[in-house]
Amino acid sequence: MVCRGLALAAMLVGIPFQAALAQFGGMPGLPGGAPPASPGFGGPSAPPQACTDLLTIRDQTQKHAAAISAANDRKAPPQEACPLFRTFLASEAKMIKGVEDNAARCGIPADVPKMMKAGHARAAEIGKKVCEAAANPPRPAGPTFSDVFGAPTIPDKSGKKGGGTFDTLTGNPLGR
Numbered sequence: 001m002v003c004r005g006l007a008l009a010a011m012l013v014g015i016p017f018q019a020a021l022a023q024f025g026g027m028p029g030l031p032g033g034a035p036p037a038s039p040g041f042g043g044p045s046a047p048p049q050a051c052t053d054l055l056t057i058r059d060q061t062q063k064h065a066a067a068i069s070a071a072n073d074r075k076a077p078p079q080e081a082c083p084l085f086r087t088f089l090a091s092e093a094k095m096i097k098g099v100e101d102n103a104a105r106c107g108i109p110a111d112v113p114k115m116m117k118a119g120h121a122r123a124a125e126i127g128k129k130v131c132e133a134a135a136n137p138p139r140p141a142g143p144t145f146s147d148v149f150g151a152p153t154i155p156d157k158s159g160k161k162g163g164g165t166f167d168t169l170t171g172n173p174l175g176r
Contacts, residue, residue: 050098051106057095064088078134085127092120 046052068084100113145151 050102054098061091061095064091082131082134
């Protein structure tokens with residue numbers, strides 16, 4: 001259950017950032033934007049600092065998402081996945097705040113923060129389930145029905161060798 005949750009989270013984490021932040025168009029020097037103008041011709045030569053900061057935060061968030069994905073691939077226990085989710089969710093929240101604050105300045109479409117918030121809510125829900133699983137490890141199995149009522153156990157025949165009349169697995173009984 002936790003592994004499926006990690007796989008879903010990795011997918012939910014990666015897709016919105018790939019699609020939403022690839023739309024950083026419109027600003028010179030940013031992916032999808034106009035080519036940077038020459039400094040001597042009156043245009044800015046680099047994107048605003050806030051936009052480059054968003055790109056840095058995006059890269060950090062994607063790195064945290066990759067860590068969750070790698071943990072899922074190696075089927076990490078919830079105790080290891082929970083801190084990864086917490087770090088990712090903090091980084092993603094910082095990214096969302098930066099996108100909301102600088103959307104107009106960086107040429108980010110208005111629907112991108114909404115998409116990011118929806119993805120963040122789903123990732124937070126999965127992270128909550130993973131951390132709950134980490135806090136409450138599976139309980140050891142209790143006594144069986146036979147143990148409680150003292151039913152006799154079936155003897156184990158793994159040490160006994162065959163050799164009876166109907167034992168044909170060890171060879172031909174007529175050839176002996």
